[in-house]
Amino acid sequence: MRPGQVTAVHLARTTAAELSKLRTLPAVGLTAAATVVAGGTVAALAASSAVAGGASPTAAGVVTEVVRFVQAGMVLVGVLPVAHESAGTQLRTTFAAVPRRAVLVAAKTLAALVALVFTAAGTVCAMVGGAVVGSAMAATAPAWGVPGETEPRWAGPGAVVVSGEDLGRLAGAAVFLVLVGVLAHAVALLLRELVPALVTTLGLVLIVSPLLGSLTEHARWLPDRAAALLWAPADPVLGPADGALVATAWVLVVGASGGIRLLSSDAAG
Amino acid sequence: MTPRAGVRFRDLAAAELRKAVTLPAVRAAVLGTVAGSAGLAALNAVGARGALGAGAAGAGPVPSAFDIAYTAAPLGAAGAVVLGVVAMSSEYAASSADAGGGRQVTATLTAAPGRLGVLGAKALVVALVVATTAVLAIGACRAVATLVLGDAAAEAVGLREAVLRTAGAALYWTLTALIALAVTVLTRGGTLPLVLLVANGSLVSFSLLLSRVTPWAYWLPDLAGRRLYGGLTTVPGGPDAVTGAWVMTAWTAALLAVAGLVLARRDA
Amino acid sequence: MIQIDDLTKRRGPRTVLDRVSFTAEPGQVTAFLGPNGAGKSSTLRILLGLDRPDGGTARVAGVPYRRLRYPLRTVGSMLDGPGAHRSRTARDHLRWVARTHGIPVRRVDEVLAQVGLAEAARVRVGRLSLGTGQRLGLAAALLGEPEVLVLDEPVNGLDPDGIRWIRDLLRAHADAGGTVLLSSHLMGEVAGVADDLVVIADGRIVAAGPLDRVTAGYRSLEDAFFALTASREVAR
Numbered sequence: 001m002r003p004g005q006v007t008a009v010h011l012a013r014t015t016a017a018e019l020s021k022l023r024t025l026p027a028v029g030l031t032a033a034a035t036v037v038a039g040g041t042v043a044a045l046a047a048s049s050a051v052a053g054g055a056s057p058t059a060a061g062v063v064t065e066v067v068r069f070v071q072a073g074m075v076l077v078g079v080l081p082v083a084h085e086s087a088g089t090q091l092r093t094t095f096a097a098v099p100r101r102a103v104l105v106a107a108k109t110l111a112a113l114v115a116l117v118f119t120a121a122g123t124v125c126a127m128v129g130g131a132v133v134g135s136a137m138a139a140t141a142p143a144w145g146v147p148g149e150t151e152p153r154w155a156g157p158g159a160v161v162v163s164g165e166d167l168g169r170l171a172g173a174a175v176f177l178v179l180v181g182v183l184a185h186a187v188a189l190l191l192r193e194l195v196p197a198l199v200t201t202l203g204l205v206l207i208v209s210p211l212l213g214s215l216t217e218h219a220r221w222l223p224d225r226a227a228a229l230l231w232a233p234a235d236p237v238l239g240p241a242d243g244a245l246v247a248t249a250w251v252l253v254v255g256a257s258g259g260i261r262l263l264s265s266d267a268a269g
Numbered sequence: 270m271t272p273r274a275g276v277r278f279r280d281l282a283a284a285e286l287r288k289a290v291t292l293p294a295v296r297a298a299v300l301g302t303v304a305g306s307a308g309l310a311a312l313n314a315v316g317a318r319g320a321l322g323a324g325a326a327g328a329g330p331v332p333s334a335f336d337i338a339y340t341a342a343p344l345g346a347a348g349a350v351v352l353g354v355v356a357m358s359s360e361y362a363a364s365s366a367d368a369g370g371g372r373q374v375t376a377t378l379t380a381a382p383g384r385l386g387v388l389g390a391k392a393l394v395v396a397l398v399v400a401t402t403a404v405l406a407i408g409a410c411r412a413v414a415t416l417v418l419g420d421a422a423a424e425a426v427g428l429r430e431a432v433l434r435t436a437g438a439a440l441y442w443t444l445t446a447l448i449a450l451a452v453t454v455l456t457r458g459g460t461l462p463l464v465l466l467v468a469n470g471s472l473v474s475f476s477l478l479l480s481r482v483t484p485w486a487y488w489l490p491d492l493a494g495r496r497l498y499g500g501l502t503t504v505p506g507g508p509d510a511v512t513g514a515w516v517m518t519a520w521t522a523a524l525l526a527v528a529g530l531v532l533a534r535r536d537a
Numbered sequence: 538m539i540q541i542d543d544l545t546k547r548r549g550p551r552t553v554l555d556r557v558s559f560t561a562e563p564g565q566v567t568a569f570l571g572p573n574g575a576g577k578s579s580t581l582r583i584l585l586g587l588d589r590p591d592g593g594t595a596r597v598a599g600v601p602y603r604r605l606r607y608p609l610r611t612v613g614s615m616l617d618g619p620g621a622h623r624s625r626t627a628r629d630h631l632r633w634v635a636r637t638h639g640i641p642v643r644r645v646d647e648v649l650a651q652v653g654l655a656e657a658a659r660v661r662v663g664r665l666s667l668g669t670g671q672r673l674g675l676a677a678a679l680l681g682e683p684e685v686l687v688l689d690e691p692v693n694g695l696d697p698d699g700i701r702w703i704r705d706l707l708r709a710h711a712d713a714g715g716t717v718l719l720s721s722h723l724m725g726e727v728a729g730v731a732d733d734l735v736v737i738a739d740g741r742i743v744a745a746g747p748l749d750r751v752t753a754g755y756r757s758l759e760d761a762f763f764a765l766t767a768s769r770e771v772a773r
């Protein structure tokens with residue numbers, strides 16, 4: 001075999017090993033499942049409250065309204081593949097089994113990507129389902145705990161219609177979620193440990209980014225806000241594709257620094 | 270769990286304080302909160318000065334330095350969550366396996382077998398650290414905002430209101446941290462409470478979403494206490510500031526009581 | 538003096554300790570032996586008030602550990618390593634432990650020197666080697682100048698120098714009237730230092746008494762250990 005082929009086989013095997021690690025790490029499966037369930041639940045809540053308020057929301061409208069709620073789950077799924085290695089002595093075993101760290105970083109990233117794509121796709125599907133169920137329930141049942149709201153109202157067929165343009169936005173929401181997760185993975189490569197990586201990414205995505213967004217228009221260059229252009233209304237400077245590119249650039253820069261750190265550092269964390 | 274189980278509470282609190290200040294995660298959280306808030310306040314103040322400079326007179330009320338300092342409050346709440354969580358999760362983190370493993374909780378509970386005392390001392394220290402961080406952060410924000418704005422903005426917030434609102438934010442952060450501490454006692458690991466509480470403290474808060482479906486959500490601890498911020502980030506509905514503060518305090522006390530009960534009864 | 542009476546502990550359907558009773562006398566080094574999973578750690582955790590028994594009592598100096606007013610002044614202990622947070626320095630770890638009992642900082646530096654860690658005092662726990670981590674655990678155990686020492690695998694990872702040092706330390710402690718309970722896997726070490734033996738297998742005490750009486754009829758302590766613990770394996 002030529003050297004390139006050897007590397008390809010090596011990468012494929014390592015990726016398979018990394019995927020097997022993720023599959024057998026209960027935290028990853030639980031987080032992914034919780035994210036999907038949370039997505040369906042928040043979509044149902046948002047849809048039912050919108051219907052109760054007299055609106056007839058579309059599935060895509062509901063999804064784009066609540067997609068930010070599941071970022072935390074994506075961040076955790078993104079952080080775990082790297083961070084779980086540093087929790088004990090597993091990193092040592094990993095390095096012993098795969099001394100070529102560049103291959104290892106690539107394999108880890110591929111494996112994380114697979115987990116993130118499945119989680120994001122499942123979550124967006126659950127959100128659409130939640131939106132449909134939520135609006136149907138609100139249309140036939142009185143709103144909970146609101147005095148006087150006992151008259152059933154019909155939401156109209158709008159809640160279940162998904163147009164071609166809607167499909168684009170739904171796909172955009174899924175890609176947005178994957179990008180948030182990959183960003184978390186890149187931060188984890190850089191910081192290694194679970195808590196610092198988690199706090200940094202959650203702080204950026206959930207706290208700092210919305211705050212900066214309300215303070216300055218330059219906040220559009222932040223990774224999560226750029227990625228959000230995939231489903232959010234158009235920005236005067238960046239289009240959806242530009243947004244995805246900006247977010248990807250962030251991921252590459254952070255991930256590359258993390259990769260270099262992993263390549264050059266000693267195994268003991 | 271006899272009351273006479275006797276390491277003195279004062280010594281226990283001093284030990285917990287020492288633990289807290291020598292934990293890098295605590296230092297990073299305090300520093301990050303203060304510096305991050307100040308940075309955001311500076312950014313906000315620069316923006317406000319720009320708007321004033323552009324001669325946008327009559328385009329709304331002039332922002333006060335205090336109001337500008339206040340914009341960073343959500344960051345402080347996240348910092349408080351981190352402080353409350355790591356105070357407890359650090360007990361359960363494995364020491365380096367190279368150094369022989371084990372968890373700090375073994376050392377803690379063999380030194381002080383009275384577990385309610387340990388939790389009480391931890392809660393006291395967390396409250397102290399978070400309240401100090403709050404006063405530092407809001408003070409730093411205020412100073413930065415005043416520095417940037419100079420004479421551009423008249424101070425519309427009086428001293429009494431400023432003190433009240435600072436105290437309100439400090440109380441909200443402290444209670445948030447204590448809730449985080451109590452939840453971490455139950456989970457033993459930091460991951461779950463960090464993710465849930467930081468996410469819920471953000472603008473995409475589950476409680477806030479729930480409040481659109483049922484008004485009962487306003488009685489959840491985070492929404493009940495929201496008015497302690499003094500109006501900037503509040504939503505209509507729910508109890509007023511004082512009632513809300515009591516509701517949030519009651520939640521905190523109840524969660525700490527559950528945590529104490531569980532900690533005292535379960536195997537370390 | 539350590540008294541364990543009828544200790545029972547269940548985890549789910551499994552009985553990990555089944556009416557375990559033994560004593561460790563002052564002036565003696567008592568070795569607590571058993572295969573992995575036999576119940577050594579469970580016994581020691583209950584003795585130190587970390588876990589609750591489902592039945593029976595574990596007393597040290599006449600009272601359950603949790604009733605001791607200043608536990609570290611009576612019992613020094615080390616279970617599976619130092620139990621210190623890895624991002625703190627060795628000295629900072631000992632300082633907070635000392636603070637719970639109002640032990641002066643001077644004593645922290647004393648024990649650091651005593652266990653040979655003076656050089657590594659400002660090294661973070663996460664960077665310590667197995668042997669130095671073990672020494673840190675011993676330093677914490679000695680901090681309160683206790684009468685009773687409870688040590689789980691204390692020689693684990695120590696170099697020959699460290700092993701001799703701890704052997705002398707335990708011997709001297711017992712000779713001065715103190716009580717020593719140590720668990721170990723290293724039969725050679727145990728044979729060299731123990732006065733009394735307690736052997737546990739499958740959650741039950743299978744032998745207890747002076748070293749020479751327990752090992753009577755066997756060529757070595759190792760042979761005795763295998764014979765005593767194997768019978769239970771077969772019975773299971």
